[in-house]
């Protein structure tokens with residue numbers, strides 16, 4: 001155990017076998033529709049390169065990032081016949097880099113469409129793109145007015161090889177939210193009108209949770225992220241996904257404190273009886289969120305122990321009064337994210353979502369990929 005963590009204060013294990021199993025499961029649910037993957041934000045903190053390579057080995061041919069910079073870094077490791085889509089589209093003036101790095105922009109506005117068309121005309125070359133349409137989330141994609149302008153003048157996409165029409169769901173994890181059906185109807189209507197001009201136009205609609213809303217939501221290409229990485233896709237239901245991430249922090253020291261002593265910054269926890277406290281080298285600088293102060297937990301040999309006191313920058317403190325002292329040596333690893341305390345459970349304790357726990361995973365962890 002000790003040597004596995006090396007010198008680092010904590011060990012992050014990323015199980016690429018579980019990731020692959022999750023990919024196969026989602027592809028299975030999608031049937032004939034293709035399963036792409038959202039690998040933005042360094043694959044939600046798990047490592048875009050190893051994650052993408054493992055997914056490509058499973059047959060994934062469509063990778064989605066948010067920004068051009070992410071696509072360029074990824075392209076160095078991923079064959080050019082695998083599509084990399086940049087969901088924010090091109091930063092103004094950087095359109096030509098998409099050709100250089102064989103990346104496909106998601107065009108979100110008439111301005112982005114115009115700039116892409118201009119480049120296509122200059123190059124006298126059909127340039128691939130996805131066009132995103134806002135069906136209610138009001139975050140990205142053509143607005144209703146821009147869509148109307150497009151439907152009235154299809155020449156704005158002259159020179160563009162339109163690969164997919166795309167939209168994004170706002171509440172897919174809540175299967176009962178009526179917004180899901182509203183967005184679906186809206187997207188179906190738009191597609192019907194677009195396909196009168198773009199015959200056979202393909203479509204991409206669902207994130208992880210959308211896949212679980214049923215076949216109507218699948219279209220041609222899905223873009224799951226979170227579920228691949230082990231986050232539960234459906235609120236209030238047992239998750240079918242495998243855990244991908246395990247986090248273990250190392251005990252630095254253990255101390256006995258008397259009744260009445262306080263622990264940590266601002267004295268937010270006080271011992272009501274003589275207690276034993278273990279200090280572990282993971283803190284909010286590692287993405288172990290400060291909101292876990294006095295409500296997070298760890299596991300030592302399967303026994304749950306409460307985090308007490310505030311989370312510090314580099315450490316947390318655990319009340320280990322009831323743990324066998326043989327297990328409490330300097331250098332021992334305690335489980336922070338594990339099957340007993342999943343990413344979703346940690347998120348609940350921290351008052352956030354699994355996505356934020358994953359994307360916060362810190363750079364100081366020693367990372368270990370299992371495949």
Ligand SMILES: *Cc1c(COP(=O)(O)O)cnc(C)c1O
Nearest residue numbers: 038168207208209223224225226
């Ligand atoms: C992040 C993102 C996804 C992936 O979402 P998950 O909920 O992680 O599956 C898909 N599409 C868009 C537009 C996104 O921004």
